[in-house]
Amino acid sequence: MTRKRFDDLDCSIACALNEVGDWWSLLVIKQAMLGTRRYVDFQQSLGIAKNILCDRLSRLVENGVMTRVNVAEHGTRYEYRLTEKGRDLFTVIVALRQWSERWNGSKDTMQLVERASGAPVAQVEVRSADGSALSVREVLFVGENGEPLERAG
Amino acid sequence: MTRKRFDDLDCSIACALNEVGDWWSLLVIKQAMLGTRRYVDFQQSLGIAKNILCDRLSRLVENGVMTRVNVAEHGTRYEYRLTEKGRDLFTVIVALRQWSERWNGSKDTMQLVERASGAPVAQVEVRSADGSALSVREVLFVGENGEPLERAG
DNA sequence: CGAAAAGGGTTGCATTAAAAAACCAAATAA
DNA sequence: TTATTTGGTTTTTTAATGCAACCCTTTTCG
Numbered sequence: 265m266t267r268k269r270f271d272d273l274d275c276s277i278a279c280a281l282n283e284v285g286d287w288w289s290l291l292v293i294k295q296a297m298l299g300t301r302r303y304v305d306f307q308q309s310l311g312i313a314k315n316i317l318c319d320r321l322s323r324l325v326e327n328g329v330m331t332r333v334n335v336a337e338h339g340t341r342y343e344y345r346l347t348e349k350g351r352d353l354f355t356v357i358v359a360l361r362q363w364s365e366r367w368n369g370s371k372d373t374m375q376l377v378e379r380a381s382g383a384p385v386a387q388v389e390v391r392s393a394d395g396s397a398l399s400v401r402e403v404l405f406v407g408e409n410g411e412p413l414e415r416a417g
Numbered sequence: 418m419t420r421k422r423f424d425d426l427d428c429s430i431a432c433a434l435n436e437v438g439d440w441w442s443l444l445v446i447k448q449a450m451l452g453t454r455r456y457v458d459f460q461q462s463l464g465i466a467k468n469i470l471c472d473r474l475s476r477l478v479e480n481g482v483m484t485r486v487n488v489a490e491h492g493t494r495y496e497y498r499l500t501e502k503g504r505d506l507f508t509v510i511v512a513l514r515q516w517s518e519r520w521n522g523s524k525d526t527m528q529l530v531e532r533a534s535g536a537p538v539a540q541v542e543v544r545s546a547d548g549s550a551l552s553v554r555e556v557l558f559v560g561e562n563g564e565p566l567e568r569a570g
Numbered sequence: 571c572g573a574a575a576a577g578g579g580t581t582g583c584a585t586t587a588a589a590a591a592a593c594c595a596a597a598t599a600a
Numbered sequence: 601t602t603a604t605t606t607g608g609t610t611t612t613t614t615a616a617t618g619c620a621a622c623c624c625t626t627t628t629c630g
Binding site for chain 4: 571572573574575576577578579580581582583584585586587588589590591592593594595596597598599600
Binding site for chain 2: 267268274275276277278279280281283285286287290291294297298328346349351352353354355356357358359360361362363364365366367368370371372373374375376377378379380381382383384385386388389390391392393394395398399400401402403404405406407408410
């Protein structure tokens, strides 16, 4: 049966998963952040089936995460580039990568460093308004009127 | 054919997606962060099919993201709780939620606030070692020896 | 006490999506 | 000109999803 869509769950997470929550989309986006732009390069670096890659790229373009640009002088030669919305997934990608490294060890030899200084980037954290790090136990989900909804953690 | 496993892509993102990258797992985890612990409550709040929920919970337990605890005096009454590894996905969940809200608007009325102060939490950001925010254009992926691999962005 | 409901699943079946490979057309390269 | 690259689409097989029905054990209610 049709894969359940999450639109009806009025939840931002569900909404995000509709756009980038399937098995390949985040890997395509990560690869794009590494500088990959052409169809064949995505295909070869990820080992993804061509039809799936087509489908994912189309869907990412539809959702405004990537754009398809014709970069040929007289003909068709496409590049897929991240939009601002796509580049803004950087935080999610890094958070996921760091989580995986913390709990499963480093699976790849690549390291993420600041371009200017060469120093490794810091661990991504949820912070309070004044900058202190917050765990899930230190936050609360509240409704519009500020009343606590459920206990987190 | 068998869904491609990402283990062979020696990539931390791929590894993370193997554990929590399918359609339902992250929603189950988010719901657990809201305080849900019992099977039926997951089922009803998410509207997930029971067999799929069984499968996801088992897999999350296998991967050490959740634990199944028998909380009955004389019989069986289970609770599914996040482990430390699961709670550590908080950063990922919040980053994804904030991304979705920035680009698609707020889909739910819930707000995430600091428990102690009641103030909304800050936007999650990737930061350099000295604390300044970094975009994808300001970082570099380097190999073990520090040589630049590919251009990010 | 007995009946009914709730909790935590498992099983079967229809539908759909994924993977692989073959095929295709336009544009380059040799 | 012929071969190859690029960016796809089509076809076929296999796995996953969703739904409903069923099951067994505990609680709860009359």
